[in-house]
Amino acid sequence: MIPESEVRQIAALARLDLDDQEVRRLGQELGQILAYIEGIMAALKEADQPWQARANGRELEADIVAPGLEQAAALQGAPATEGPGFQVPFPGDAT
């Protein structure tokens, strides 16, 4: 079980609005899932180097700059636009 205060803290980091019922349920579920993961990991502490992304023995392709979406196309799926950009509410103080 993860304490409700910690669930709310994680939800704030993830920018998720959760109702009280979700907070209680997630506290319980995350507790079970993380306990399972911790149990497995604790039994295998000898691991040394972390995994690193490779291309299965091949060279990664170069990251080449190429033209992207036209501005109008990029704006087309936006819920709200203003002039040449996305429209958003003014950032307030609350976080």
Added chain:
Amino acid sequence: MALWWQESGQELHRSFLTGERSAREIAQAALARVAAVDTSLGAFLTVMAEPMLAQAADQDRRREAGGPLGRLAGVPVAVKDNLATRGVVTTAGSALLANWAPPYSATVVERLLAADALILGKTNLDEFAMGSSTEHSAFRKTVNPHRADLVPGGSSGGSAAAVAAGMAPVALGSETGGSVRQPAAYCGAVGLKPTYGRISRYGLVAFASSLDQVGPLGRTVGDVAELLAVIAGVDPADPSTVDEPVPDYGEHLARGATGLRVAMPAELREGVDPALSARCADALRTLATAGAVVKEVRLPHLAAALATYYVIAPAEASSNLARFDGVRYGVRQPGGDDLVEMYRQTRGRGFGPEVKRRIMIGTYALSAGYVDAFYLQAQRLRRLLEEDFARAFTEADLLLSPTTPSLPFAFGEKSADPLAMYANDALTLPANLVGVPALSVPAGKSGGLPVGVQLMARPWQEGLLFQAGQVLEDHFGAMPPVTPGEREPGHD
């Protein structure tokens, strides 16, 4: 002559080229099949009738004029709804993207179109491909064509059901931990997770970028090999793709199993339903009878794979899904005048419970104080798994296992227990963690339900999977398409 929906993609393609059928007849028949069976199945979220009929008319004109035709001309293909289709709504199974029509198409969709595939529509999935049952779709329930009280598997449940019910001979799905192979096994289809880097992910709605791959499904190994040949290959739009030659997979299908070294690691049989283990042992005997050499290998760290996956995949998801904040696309919830509050409301109301659960696990695993214990430790374990597989592949060319630990389960059976649902991926997700290709092939039925067996190979060796997969298909038989509600003959 077989009814069109009983034929493979390659048979349909030939019937179009020889003039036996027009592309228009095939397209209309596919639409009629969807109209007849999809009300009860729920495989499709969007049927692309008009564009498909326009494609068919164009192909008929070109055939008439003796013009060039692609290698999938006359073949209906279903596409999972997390692959972008220009101007056609692409939901990823999420209410948050209910009305999002992307301004571009995924590279794999462009390649299908260039090969003259007839794109039939977009198929249902678990929201953002997170799930093993397609129960987490925000839109509709997809049922298993073999039995309506059972799930089709997931997350590519719509694609697997569409193929198994004969609505399309082939389909595209996507994999992060088994989302092509597991529904293929549950529905009696063939499903491939290619080598990481084999297929472009450009235009695939990202879940966990170090694990995600697009994968083909079909009713025959040959159709899956053909679809892979069309969509595989380097793509400048996805730097994780590799400039590795794409072989002629068709040539592998006739090679047989002589001399192939095959192992069935004990660690991939733990916790498996004995009926499925028995089918897997049948498969091993079949390959041995065909000339394969049976080897023994160990995967000592496999017990850590599930825990490793359920740290890495949610961690990457929590980062990837940060983009769904109601600013650039999707449905925005009003959040007063405050920007952060708008993000929270949009994401809180837009995401379903499974997606929120995974974002929370991922955020937790990446947060200060836990990142070493969870995320970095998971990456260390991933490396040990990679080393296990590399060692195993010095002894064996192919690893064989059941695709799933159990037969398809009932709706709601695992909904209240996320860990039980996650455990369902235990045999498929190792291939995603280590980046190797893996193929699920039907191995007959148990209790009237399809059983899948899985083959894994070294990176870039999809050809070996098709080679052995064809031997198994020749022995067990490809699963014929089913009409929901109709009693099927024999096969048990």
